[in-house]
Amino acid sequence: MTRPYYHSALFFGWKDEPTFRGHIRDMLLELKTLQGSFTGDNLITFDKNLSFLSDEVFMTAFERHAQTKVEKGILWRTATLAWAAKNALRLSGDFVECACYKGTTARILCDYLDFGSQAQRTYYLYDLFEHDPSMPHHHMEEHGAGLYEAVKARFSDLENVVITRGRVPDSFVEAAPDAIAFLHLDLNNAEAETAVLEALFDRVVPGAAIVLDDYGWLFYRAQKLAHDAWFDARGYSVLELPTGQGLVIK
Numbered sequence: 001m002t003r004p005y006y007h008s009a010l011f012f013g014w015k016d017e018p019t020f021r022g023h024i025r026d027m028l029l030e031l032k033t034l035q036g037s038f039t040g041d042n043l044i045t046f047d048k049n050l051s052f053l054s055d056e057v058f059m060t061a062f063e064r065h066a067q068t069k070v071e072k073g074i075l076w077r078t079a080t081l082a083w084a085a086k087n088a089l090r091l092s093g094d095f096v097e098c099a100c101y102k103g104t105t106a107r108i109l110c111d112y113l114d115f116g117s118q119a120q121r122t123y124y125l126y127d128l129f130e131h132d133p134s135m136p137h138h139h140m141e142e143h144g145a146g147l148y149e150a151v152k153a154r155f156s157d158l159e160n161v162v163i164t165r166g167r168v169p170d171s172f173v174e175a176a177p178d179a180i181a182f183l184h185l186d187l188n189n190a191e192a193e194t195a196v197l198e199a200l201f202d203r204v205v206p207g208a209a210i211v212l213d214d215y216g217w218l219f220y221r222a223q224k225l226a227h228d229a230w231f232d233a234r235g236y237s238v239l240e241l242p243t244g245q246g247l248v249i250k
């Protein structure tokens, strides 16, 4: 079934949610057709192909695992990751996510690509799983003593997913790949992301996509500035996507 549009009420930073929602509804009513319209995750677009809505395997995986308002609202971001991860299947190398939190996007990508059948590859997931007040990233609702076990249970059917608890990049001594075909950085922390790039960039294989979740968001501008300086110094530039992500192809 082709879905013609996708509407979520996830908007970060709005002051008066009911009024803002009303304006979006009025705007949508002004359109000749809702086909090709997308709202959510601080995006309002219309008259677009929204190709990911026609990818049944992706949408089935997304709908199975995206449960909260935020998870459902970041569909377009998740579709970027799905594209980058699918691109990785024509390369040799493993998958890495720093950091995975509840593992939702990684679980969607595993289902989408039937990652369990990729016996020669491993998906490395890292997180602290508990909030560490000494670090700049913010506390998230599910952080706590049980999260690590819950994420392990979420991937218990997949032998080629390795979950490492602890602070990156220090925790790479426990487990880390030699060759990386897909790298997703989502630490909300410029210093840690730069340290991860220092540790892993040389292991990213040519043609692999690096997705920087926070790059385009004003709230996380320190990350953009740090990434621009880091990549510029190595002759790469980051593409800012309308989703708020940054994209680098090595």
Ligand SMILES: C[S@@+](CC[C@H](N)C(=O)[O-])C[C@H]1O[C@@H](n2cnc3c(N)ncnc32)[C@H](O)[C@@H]1O
Pocket: 097, 098, 099, 100, 101, 102, 103, 104, 105, 106, 126, 127, 128, 129, 130, 131, 135, 137, 140, 166, 167, 168, 169, 186, 187, 188, 189, 192
């Ligand atoms: C926004 S969440 C990640 C969401 C996840 N990528 C997803 O798509 O569902 C950011 C996570 O980064 C983790 N984090 C921040 N700094 C870290 C570090 N140095 N080492 C490990 N995890 C870290 C936090 O614990 C938090 O769970």
